[in-house]
Amino acid sequence: MATWQCVERCGACCHLDPSDRPDLEDYLTPEELQQYLSMVGPDGWCINYDADRRKCRIYDDRPRFCRVRPDVFADLYGIEPEELDEFAIECCEQQIEGVYGDRSLELVRFRQAVGIVEG
Numbered sequence: 001m002a003t004w005q006c007v008e009r010c011g012a013c014c015h016l017d018p019s020d021r022p023d024l025e026d027y028l029t030p031e032e033l034q035q036y037l038s039m040v041g042p043d044g045w046c047i048n049y050d051a052d053r054r055k056c057r058i059y060d061d062r063p064r065f066c067r068v069r070p071d072v073f074a075d076l077y078g079i080e081p082e083e084l085d086e087f088a089i090e091c092c093e094q095q096i097e098g099v100y101g102d103r104s105l106e107l108v109r110f111r112q113a114v115g116i117v118e119g
């Protein structure tokens, strides 16, 4: 079974453009939604994202909604801990495809890292 993990030099989920995420208000609190929107830069990327290094500049202090954790995903999306891997992998795949494309190196690297065997 595939196990979710984040991969180095991806950063796709830091592309926050709300037009790609129409359901934000369904799972964020009003305060979180405000915080989310305040983080969206003019190019659609998070203002805390270091595009050259593809890293978060505030990683240790990043908001709750940036964290892939059983308690956070249960609270935000109603995902049971045993569903976390599958759900998080799907989220990353969608985000990576949207940002880098469905034939991108980022997507290949992600699938390899989580153990998805291309058939």
Ligand code: SF4
Pocket: 005, 006, 007, 010, 011, 012, 013, 014, 091, 092, 095, 096, 110
């Ligand atoms: S999309 Fe997934 S793999 Fe890429 S940076 Fe975000 S959490 Fe990591």
Ligand code: SF4
Pocket: 013, 014, 015, 016, 039, 046, 047, 048, 049, 050, 055, 056, 057, 058, 059, 062, 063, 066
């Ligand atoms: S706060 Fe960090 S992890 Fe969250 S979207 Fe911005 S750059 Fe990405």
